[in-house]
Amino acid sequence: MSLNISIQKTTHPKQKPDANNLGFGNIFTDHMFVMDYTEGKGWHDPRIIPYGSFEIEPSAMVFHYGQEMFEGMKAYKTPEGQVQLFRPMKNIRRANITNERICIPEIDENDMLQAIKAIVDVDKDWIPEAEGTSLYLRPFIIATDPFLGVRPSSTYKFFVICSPVGAYYKEGINPVRIYVEEEYVRAVRGGVGYAKTGGNYAASLKAQMKAKKGGFAQVLWLDGIHRKYVEEVGTMNVFFKINGEVITPSLEGSILPGVTRDSTIELLKSWGVKVTERKIDIQEVFDAAKAGILEEAFGTGTAAVISPIGELKWKDEDVVINNNEIGQLSQRVYDTITGIQTGKVDDTFGWAEEV
Numbered sequence: 001m002s003l004n005i006s007i008q009k010t011t012h013p014k015q016k017p018d019a020n021n022l023g024f025g026n027i028f029t030d031h032m033f034v035m036d037y038t039e040g041k042g043w044h045d046p047r048i049i050p051y052g053s054f055e056i057e058p059s060a061m062v063f064h065y066g067q068e069m070f071e072g073m074k075a076y077k078t079p080e081g082q083v084q085l086f087r088p089m090k091n092i093r094r095a096n097i098t099n100e101r102i103c104i105p106e107i108d109e110n111d112m113l114q115a116i117k118a119i120v121d122v123d124k125d126w127i128p129e130a131e132g133t134s135l136y137l138r139p140f141i142i143a144t145d146p147f148l149g150v151r152p153s154s155t156y157k158f159f160v161i162c163s164p165v166g167a168y169y170k171e172g173i174n175p176v177r178i179y180v181e182e183e184y185v186r187a188v189r190g191g192v193g194y195a196k197t198g199g200n201y202a203a204s205l206k207a208q209m210k211a212k213k214g215g216f217a218q219v220l221w222l223d224g225i226h227r228k229y230v231e232e233v234g235t236m237n238v239f240f241k242i243n244g245e246v247i248t249p250s251l252e253g254s255i256l257p258g259v260t261r262d263s264t265i266e267l268l269k270s271w272g273v274k275v276t277e278r279k280i281d282i283q284e285v286f287d288a289a290k291a292g293i294l295e296e297a298f299g300t301g302t303a304a305v306i307s308p309i310g311e312l313k314w315k316d317e318d319v320v321i322n323n324n325e326i327g328q329l330s331q332r333v334y335d336t337i338t339g340i341q342t343g344k345v346d347d348t349f350g351w352a353e354e355v
């Protein structure tokens with residue numbers, strides 16, 4: 001069954017920002033998609049209304065126990081003016097995997113796609129066209145029962161808000177300094193590490209602040225049990241190229257299954273690069289660096305696509321990777337993914353989806 005979405009246009013359209021001076025996530029478009037859930041009734045009242053604040057009781061469960069799901073994806077305009085999404089079904093399926101884990105009722109996949117496409121279509125004039133820019137989409141669900149006991153809520157709200165975002169790299173892709181976090185962990189198997197839910201990010205702030213203080217861009221997370229297997233870098237998946245082979249941690253419950261991660265693996269394989277998903281010991285990474293065979297290291301995620309790691313610190317050891325420059329393979333992955341997203345590179349995988 002498809003949604004019957006009502007549309008109420010704003011009477012006060014905002015001025016669009018200068019596409020050459022966009023930051024990330026601080027400007028919002030004229031409209032938002034909203035849909036409600038009530039137990040017994042299901043998801044109902046899909047609507048597009050002017051973007052703005054709304055009323056909610058302070059007792060709403062999301063404020064107290066964090067029952068929340070979110071996603072992150074982007075819409076792009078091709079040189080011909082066509083609006084497109086990148087592998088949206090991957091995000092939609094992941095949204096329902098998150099929902100399942102934290103007891104939020106799932107949303108029909110086709111309905112969610114329809115909702116996302118509808119809001120992008122209404123606000124398509126907000127998609128910036130300057131090189132490297134896009135419209136960032138944030139679908140999310142919050143628990144809204146006014147209740148202070150711990151149980152799944154019986155009412156929810158699903159939103160999709162949109163934010164025009166700038167080129168992540170203004171002066172070319174700069175490799176970042178990363179340090180290996182030994183005190184705090186991001187997630188453990190059996191927890192919610194594989195789900196995109198707010199609590200994971202609240203739990204990561206302290207380590208992030210510690211990293212900033214030490215002059216690092218982000219932390220490299222280790223597993224919560226042995227404290228030695230690499231998991232992620234900040235809020236990105238992580239890849240190492242060692243002696244010609246690309247290695248990324250296998251998904252075993254504590255790692256977020258990134259769409260960019262999956263696309264990177266597919267691309268590398270199609271180019272004949274050996275890619276292995278397995279546990280990778282931080283000692284192995286440092287041994288490779290010292291032996292001169294750690295050729296590239298990078299994070300992957302929707303926001304930056306590829307973020308090269310230029311320097312890695314662990315305890316009192318500090319290694320520089322690829323002369324603190326972006327590696328050839330990292331650059332090729334970046335160019336290909338962003339090219340497909342913006343319709344400038346042949347979409348041989350069928351990853352772009354027209355709105």
Ligand SMILES: *Cc1c(COP(=O)(O)O)cnc(C)c1O
Nearest residue numbers: 235236237256258259260301302
């Ligand atoms: C969203 C996210 C990623 C990247 O996922 P993409 O689908 O590639 O954007 C990686 N790790 C964490 C913890 C994330 O929240």
